[in-house]
Amino acid sequence: MNPGSKKLAATPPMGWNSWNMFGHTVHEAVIRETAEAIVASGLKDCGYEYVVLDDCWSQKSGRNSHGDLVPDPERFPSGVKALADHVHGLGLKIGIYSDAAHQTCGYHPGSLGFEDQDARLWASWGIDFLKYDYCHAPTDQATAIERYTRMDEALRKTGREFLFSLCEWGGRSPHLWGRRVGGHMWRVSGDVFDSWVNIWMAAWNTYGIGVDVSLDIAADLAEYGGPGGWNDLDMLVVGLKGKGQITGTGMSQIEYQSHMSMWCAACSPLMIGCDVRTMSPDTAALLMNREVLALNQDASGKPARRVKRFGRCEVWAKPLADGSIAAALINRGAEGEDVRLKAGDIGLLDEPKLARNLWAGEDIADFTQELIQRVQPHETILLKIKG
Ligand code: GLA
Numbered sequence: 001m002n003p004g005s006k007k008l009a010a011t012p013p014m015g016w017n018s019w020n021m022f023g024h025t026v027h028e029a030v031i032r033e034t035a036e037a038i039v040a041s042g043l044k045d046c047g048y049e050y051v052v053l054d055d056c057w058s059q060k061s062g063r064n065s066h067g068d069l070v071p072d073p074e075r076f077p078s079g080v081k082a083l084a085d086h087v088h089g090l091g092l093k094i095g096i097y098s099d100a101a102h103q104t105c106g107y108h109p110g111s112l113g114f115e116d117q118d119a120r121l122w123a124s125w126g127i128d129f130l131k132y133d134y135c136h137a138p139t140d141q142a143t144a145i146e147r148y149t150r151m152d153e154a155l156r157k158t159g160r161e162f163l164f165s166l167c168e169w170g171g172r173s174p175h176l177w178g179r180r181v182g183g184h185m186w187r188v189s190g191d192v193f194d195s196w197v198n199i200w201m202a203a204w205n206t207y208g209i210g211v212d213v214s215l216d217i218a219a220d221l222a223e224y225g226g227p228g229g230w231n232d233l234d235m236l237v238v239g240l241k242g243k244g245q246i247t248g249t250g251m252s253q254i255e256y257q258s259h260m261s262m263w264c265a266a267c268s269p270l271m272i273g274c275d276v277r278t279m280s281p282d283t284a285a286l287l288m289n290r291e292v293l294a295l296n297q298d299a300s301g302k303p304a305r306r307v308k309r310f311g312r313c314e315v316w317a318k319p320l321a322d323g324s325i326a327a328a329l330i331n332r333g334a335e336g337e338d339v340r341l342k343a344g345d346i347g348l349l350d351e352p353k354l355a356r357n358l359w360a361g362e363d364i365a366d367f368t369q370e371l372i373q374r375v376q377p378h379e380t381i382l383l384k385i386k387g
Helices: 019-025 028-040 079-089 115-125 141-157 211-224 253-265 281-287 290-296
Strands: 014-017 050-052 093-099 129-133 163-167 185-187 199-201 206-208 230-232 270-272 305-310 313-319 325-331 337-342 353-357 362-367 370-375 380-386
Touching: 014 093, 028 050, 028 079, 050 129, 079 093, 079 115, 093 115, 115 141, 129 141, 141 163, 163 230, 211 230, 211 253, 211 305, 253 281, 253 290, 253 313, 253 325, 253 380, 290 380, 313 337, 325 337, 325 370, 362 370, 370 380
Parallel strands: 014 050, 014 270, 050 093, 093 129, 129 163, 163 185, 185 230
Antiparallel strands: 199 206, 305 313, 313 325, 325 380, 337 370, 353 362, 353 380
């Protein structure tokens, strides 16, 4: 077992993943056009880099006579290598998906027993990133460690650099062993749906995690994320607006803004889930605010910690590489509240400080001991406090 590469994922990985919007319908034109839209929209310039083909890219009926995975002939008639070349030609990287059992979550062939062969095939296509899921696998931790280790070794043997994304949903505490098995990011929960609160998903026979609940999971795991290995709060649902495979009720702009704020503050990977070919200006504004993204990508790589709770309001703090502190003021309740930020809450002395509102892009106040901000229901105000 080798520790995850420090060079890869020195800051949380950023990109796009096909699952939330396209699920099992994903096809090659979607990937090509999405990669082009990532460049044309300015997302690439903001740091979004990986275009990840999630589940259902392969032929569902099985491997070919050599035991190789085969791209679905109807949805990927040109093959994945041609797609990888196109994505690379745009200056982006490409990711793929498999599962540490005989089948994936969507019942396509999995990689158990074929780790070396699959890794070699992906390397020959020029794949840069593997999301490795855990459906249909035994529930114990030891088996998970063993199966992720096997794939890590297979990836390393190819000689190609892969960003390794572990997806066992947090049940076996991957924050404790993810780095050891070469993981650069590990999911910390089941799938996050397009909803503020958890919702019962009858079609899936399970609860979909809402953004609100993810905050408590992130708060508990803050100390485990850092350069080379990150707590993955799941793909973004920003901009889905109730559409797409992952479904949900949709959220208000304020709720999507809180979702984006907290994924950034918590140093989660930022994998966009909506259709970026048709994203609206309000979605683009949430995904491309450079001051907010700079929190996520800050070189110190320290996930925000929850430092204070009162009622349904919370203050989270994140130290930044330039010596300033980012503070997130969240109102998880149903009524507007005045949130009181005390210098001591975020470890600062009673000296003059300048607070900048990052979403607004404005310096809003000089304060010494205390700053009061009105925070709307489900809103997050992101501040950068300079001493
Ligand atoms: C699991 C994962 C999702 C997605 C689907 C694909 O549910 O958690 O992110 O990859 O499988 O089937």
